[in-house]
Amino acid sequence: MASRRCPCGKRIPLHQSVCAACADKYGTDRAAWPEWLRFCVRDTQRELDCDRRHDELTVFDDDPVDDRYPSELPNNVRAAWSYIARNMLYGEPGDG
Numbered sequence: 002m003a004s005r006r007c008p009c010g011k012r013i014p015l016h017q018s019v020c021a022a023c024a025d026k027y028g029t030d031r032a033a034w035p036e037w038l039r040f041c042v043r044d045t046q047r048e049l050d051c052d053r054r055h056d057e058l059t060v061f062d063d064d065p066v067d068d069r070y071p072s073e074l075p076n077n078v079r080a081a082w083s084y085i086a087r088n089m090l091y092g093e094p095g096d097g
């Protein structure tokens with residue numbers, strides 16, 4: 002469903018910054034990436050953040066669900082786990 006684009010143009014899941022091929026080529030350590038790659042990823046992230054902030058303006062106030070992606074939260078590891086728990090363990094479609 003929701004996806005973003007790797008700087009190389011390939012479609013990738015939202016929680017990834019680059020595709021597998023690029024991660025393989027440039028590594029997963031952002032500090033070691035070429036400047037243009039960091040820029041592209043930052044730019045893509047900024048667009049996504051902007052879109053999602055806009056979305057939040059239309060969310061009903063009585064819906065307490067925090068549907069931000071782990072990469073948008075301060076504590077990525079904890080957020081990732083709670084995101085997984087919410088969406089994979091308790092997010093059965095058609096249940097309830």
Ligand SMILES: [Zn+2]
Binds near residue numbers: 008011020021024
């Ligand atoms: Zn790529």
